[in-house]
Amino acid sequence: MNQPQFIYRYGLLILLFNVATACAQNSPQTPHEPALQRIAFGSCSNPRKPVPAFLAIAQTKPDLMIFVGDNVYADTTDERKLRRAYQDLGENPGFRHLKEICPILATWDDHDYGLNDAGVELPNKVTSQRVFLEFWEVPKDSPRHAREGIYGAQMFGPQGQRVQVILLDTRYHRDQLIPIPKKEREKLPGRYIPNPDPDITILGKAQWAWLKEQLAKPADVRLIASSIQFVPVDHGWEGWMQFPTERTRFIELIRSTKANGVIFLSGDRHHAEISRLDEDAPYPLYDITSSGMNQPGGESNESNRHRVGPRYYHTNFGLITLDWNKPAPAVTLQIIDPQGNVQIEQHVPLAELATPR
Numbered sequence: 143m144n145q146p147q148f149i150y151r152y153g154l155l156i157l158l159f160n161v162a163t164a165c166a167q168n169s170p171q172t173p174h175e176p177a178l179q180r181i182a183f184g185s186c187s188n189p190r191k192p193v194p195a196f197l198a199i200a201q202t203k204p205d206l207m208i209f210v211g212d213n214v215y216a217d218t219t220d221e222r223k224l225r226r227a228y229q230d231l232g233e234n235p236g237f238r239h240l241k242e243i244c245p246i247l248a249t250w251d252d253h254d255y256g257l258n259d260a261g262v263e264l265p266n267k268v269t270s271q272r273v274f275l276e277f278w279e280v281p282k283d284s285p286r287h288a289r290e291g292i293y294g295a296q297m298f299g300p301q302g303q304r305v306q307v308i309l310l311d312t313r314y315h316r317d318q319l320i321p322i323p324k325k326e327r328e329k330l331p332g333r334y335i336p337n338p339d340p341d342i343t344i345l346g347k348a349q350w351a352w353l354k355e356q357l358a359k360p361a362d363v364r365l366i367a368s369s370i371q372f373v374p375v376d377h378g379w380e381g382w383m384q385f386p387t388e389r390t391r392f393i394e395l396i397r398s399t400k401a402n403g404v405i406f407l408s409g410d411r412h413h414a415e416i417s418r419l420d421e422d423a424p425y426p427l428y429d430i431t432s433s434g435m436n437q438p439g440g441e442s443n444e445s446n447r448h449r450v451g452p453r454y455y456h457t458n459f460g461l462i463t464l465d466w467n468k469p470a471p472a473v474t475l476q477i478i479d480p481q482g483n484v485q486i487e488q489h490v491p492l493a494e495l496a497t498p499r
């Protein structure tokens with residue numbers, strides 16, 4: 143081989159090697175990435191008070207922790223006060239320990255977004271987004287910085303054991319709620335009534351288009367963190383039920399994209415429960431609500447036609463356990479108290495969470 147031939151062949155080899163290495167690095171998951179087995183989640187924590195749930199979560203040795211909103215009680219549009227609230231969380235010893243032992247993802251709800259029950263109308267929401275992404279250490283090159291709203295998604299695990307985490311933003315674009323009319327207040331529970339207007343939105347146009355793309359991606363389990371409850375329809379507080387057209391649209395999107403493995407994770411309500419939607423759904427849609435990590439709401443007799451199992455009123459967190467090794471892989475949904483006792487449990491074979499082909 144003469145010298146020019148040698149340089150050409152050797153250069154080509156180096157080029158091919160570099161391309162292969164770059165492709166491997168850019169892949170969303172490597173074949174050796176371990177499958178997630180335990181995913182903890184929770185909502186409604188006020189770090190100005192002790193949060194024993196953080197230590198209890200750490201004891202379950204989760205592979206991932208998801209904060210599903212009301213992660214701090216800032217209740218302000220003042221940037222300094224908002225930063226101060228996050229600083230309290232950042233300095234909480236239980237939170238710091240949790241950060242050391244597992245990756246953390248987060249979305250927000252009203253109290254960390256800005257104001258109680260706030261939506262599209264919130265002033266200074268651009269600042270709220272910037273402070274949120276900074277505190278939760280969302281990488282600078284993440285598209286979450288460029289969007290209107292903090293929604294985002296991430297894949298974990300190898301093919302066949304792939305978990306997609308979808309973090310919805312149910313605040314930034316959410317249209318106004320309709321308060322219960324004065325003369326109805328004695329008769330109806332909660333604070334709001336469903337808005338039948340088909341043109342109002344929770345997610346906004348861009349987030350809907352993004353969600354459709356996400357649901358079309360292959361995954362074995364999809365954990366959809368929606369700060370507000372998706373399945374329950376009987377209370378008058380915030381939830382997808384107050385936007386019935388949007389709720390139906392979501393169910394139809396799951397059906398049309400044939401997105402299997404959907405499980406909703408919600409918070410906000412100051413109690414815990416598991417709900418399951420059977421009718422008008424492509425397959426049973428579970429919504430596990432954990433709230434709050436140190437903000438319990440106390441006992442009440444709220445009805446929920448979709449509730450499975452009991453309702454839990456005290457401090458709690460959620461744990462999703464994936465058993466990939468059985469011949470029929472399954473997921474266990476649990477609500478756990480800070481002493482580590484399981485208060486609510488639901489076992490679901492993954493094969494049940496699929497649109498009939």
Ligand SMILES: [Fe+2]
Pocket residue numbers: 212251252253410411
């Ligand atoms: Fe909330």
